[in-house]
Amino acid sequence: MKSKDLVILIGIIGIVLMMVIPVPLGLLDFLLVVNISLALMILLIAMNTNDALNFSIFPSLLLITTMFRLALNISATRNILSKGEGGHVIETFGRFVAGNEIAIGFIVFLILVVVQFIVITKGSERVAEVAARFTLDAMPGKQMSIDADLNSGLINEQQARERREKIEKEADFYGAMDGASKFVKGDAIAAIVILFINLIGGFVVGMAVHGMSFGEALETYSVLTIGDGLVSQIPALLISTSAGLVVTRAASEGNLAFDLTNQLFKFPRLLYIVAGTVAMLGLFTPIGWATTLPFAAVLAFAGYRMSKNMERQKQEEELMVEEQQIEEVRSPESVVGLLQVDPIEFEFGYGLIPLADTQQGGDLLDRIIMIRRQCALELGLIVPVIRIRDNIQLKPNEYVIKIKGNTVARGELLLNHYLAMSPGIDDESVVGIETKEPAFGLPALWIEHSVKERAELAGYTVVDPPSVVATHLTEVIKRHAHELIGRQETKALIDNLKEQYPALVDELIPSVLSIGDVQKVLVKLLKEKVSIRDLVTIFETLADHGTYTKDPDILTEYVRQALSRQITNQFAHPGETLKVITVGPQLEKKIAESVQQTEHGSYLALDPVSTQQIYQKLNEQVTRQIQSGQQPIVLASPTIRMYLRQIVERTMQDVPVLSYSELEPSVEVQSVGVVNL
Incomplete structure (x- = not known):
């Protein structure tokens, strides 16, 4: 424990002891001066604080000073009643204010009590109560505003975290101030009670115990009572004023002096x-x-x-401003800023502005938050901030999705319509504008609200425009997830993993593999839509096999085999039969013989005629599977899987290619087609 911490603890204990142990008059005088100085210091700090959170200790300090003041009152009352003395400070305050007129002293003291109790304390209590309630009510809106700024790229993750922490601290502070203001109110009431105790008790003790006359007792104990009340109420008034200043500082740009001169x-x-x-x-x-x-x-x-x-x-x-604009045009930094490329951009025409405008009921920003969370859960990927902006060069109802500055998808929306996709059997009563669903390219209709219920009864899948955009954006992110993870993003994933598994990360990086080698493996997994969320298994596998080979293709195959349970559950539920398209022995032999080994790795060297035959045979089987309403899955041996994938991804990127080693033994596999030469 540090020395200053020990001093604070001793001070708190001393305050408690003052309530039960008599305090000498000399020490009491010193503590009364300390009380006045402390109250004045608190007032000055409250006046020079820019933000209420800069004085966040005030609620606790308010309790401590109130308890200190009450302890001084009790000690002073004990000395006044037992000895008929209150010390030099109390006597000076009593005689200086009252003079020869005791009634004037009482009136001044009562005015101070009334001002503190009815004006300042009541007002501070009400302001603190209202501020606490409104701060709590405004928290959800402030959180949504922070998320919106984060998604639009106005702030980064660190700034968003700091803003959230500030909001939480504000709620805690004003809630504490709401409770702490009750201490000031109780202190004012206690001062009035102590006044009558000292006065009445002093008369009784002075005449009964000390043998004073009525006039002598009246003069002695009245002066001491007034002095004790003033020496307590003046610091109490200062601290009450400080509480009022702290809780009433809203939308402040500087300290009190700055705000007064700048605004008044x-x-x-x-x-x-x-x-x-x-x-x-x-x-x-x-x-x-x-x-x-x-x-x-x-x-x-x-x-x-x-x-x-x-x-x-x-x-x-x-x-x-003019000089700054001229300087920005002349400076090379203005050109450098234009080189920044956003990982993901969503641009839309002016007709789609209501999608992102919260004042018009748009919830696109909230949907993007959910998309980022969904991608983190399904792919294990931290999706970068999606830049949202309007583009007057687009059609009013058009939008485009860009990856690293290049357009990868586009679509059109009709905000006052719904997108209806047919269940396979069209209903002539459901009429609308023919279009294609942007995410999967399925035929669809834009229907009006009056036709929505009829379309749902007919079995159509009906979705609103924001859901269409959210689905399209999600599919684009999944399809291009491998382009969004670079070395910097990989480093962030590694740092996050290292917090819980430092031994694993230290063993793998950089002694076995570099960050670039790990990034290549993660890219290949995401390219085939394999989640990288289980980084522990991925890193364990890379640590086991990275000492034998640095080839990212081979390392990826080892990782896929280690993730066999995950890959199996991705395509088949427990108890289901996995229907696949298998590769015939002739084709497997042809591919295996066409693999060329070099010092930089292996590659597939197939002649164009054979490649075209494989395309045709594979396309026939895939088309048959799609027509039967099943997802086409190609199953090959582990030795040729990655080479067959290189052939398939050129024309059928969404068709998964699995190997026997990537399937759990408990899964029943049924071949519904064979690809052979």
Whole structure:
């Protein structure tokens, strides 16, 4: 424990002990001065704080100072009643304020109590209560705003995390202030109670115990009671004012002095009106011009100086903006910024702006958040921030999806319609505008809202335009996921894995494989839509086989075999029969004999005639599977799987090619077709 922590703990314990142990008058005088100094320091800090969170310890500090003040009250009351003395500080406050008139002292003390209890404490309590409620109510909207800024690229992940933390701290702070304000209210009530205890108890003790006369007891204990009340209520008033300043600082740009001078004197013309009004009061009322005209002149001169300063400041700002624009055009950095390419962009025509405008009911930003989460769960990939912007060069209802600046998909939407896809048997009563579903290219219709219910009853799949866009964007991301993971993204995945599995990462990188080697394997897995979420198994496999070969193709095959359960569950549910298209022995032999080995790895060298024959045979089997309503899956031996995949992906990229080693032994496989030469 640090020394300053020990001092704080001893101080808290000392406050508690003061309530039960008598405090000498000399020490009591010192602690009363400390109490006044501490209250003044808190007030100055509250005035110079730009943000309420910069003084987040205030609720706890409020409790400690209240308890300290009550402990001083108890100690002072004990000395007043037992000894008839309160120390130099209490006696000085009592005699200085009251003078020879005790009634004046009581009135001043009661005014302080009333101001603190009814005006400042009540107001601070209400403001804290309202601020806490509105802060909690505004949290969901602020969170959505942060997510929207993150998705649109205005902020990064770190900035979003910091904003979320600030929102949580604000909610905690104002909630704590709502509760802490009750301490100030209770302290004011306790001061009134202690006042009557000291006064009445002092009369009784003074006359009964110390043998004082009524007049002597009245004078002695009245002065001490007033002094004790003032020396307690003045710090309490300062801290109550500090609480009010802290909870009322909203939309602040600086400290209190900056805000007052910047906002109160922001309109110099109003000072002329005030100056004229004050001057008229002096000329046409008994107040007299000698009192009002000097002040009116000062206000008029201040308004004149402020007008000149504002004009000069405006000219300087305009000149600065012009110089900055000229400098930006001349500087090479302005050109460098244009070289930045966003990983994913979604651009749309002006007719589709309601999709992204939350004020018009658009929920595209929320859908993009869900898409990123879905891709993280299904592919294990952290999708980069998707840049969303409108493009006046597009058609009003058109949108395009770009990957690294290149258009990879486009589509058109009709916002006031629904997209209906036929179940296979068309219904003539369902009429609309013919189109194609953008994600999968299926024939569809844009139908009006009045036809929606009829289409659903006829078995059509009916979706709204935002769902069409979300589905299309999801499929594009999955199809191009391998293009979104580079070395930097791989490094981020490695760092995240290292937090839980440091030994595994340290063994693999960089002694066995480099980040680039791992990235190549992950790219090949994602290219065939194999999830990389199980990084532990992937890294374990790479660590086992990376010492024997650095060929990414061979390492990928080892990883796929290690992920056999995942790959099997991807295409077949437990208890189902996996229907596949197998590769005949002649074709397997032909491919195996066409593999050429070099020092840089192996490659497939097939003649064009054989390649064309394989395309034709494979296309026949795949078409037959699609027509029967089944997903075509090609099954080959482990030795030729990756080479057969190289042939298939050129024309049938979505057809998966599996090997026998990638399927679990418990899965029943049924061959529904054979590809052979």
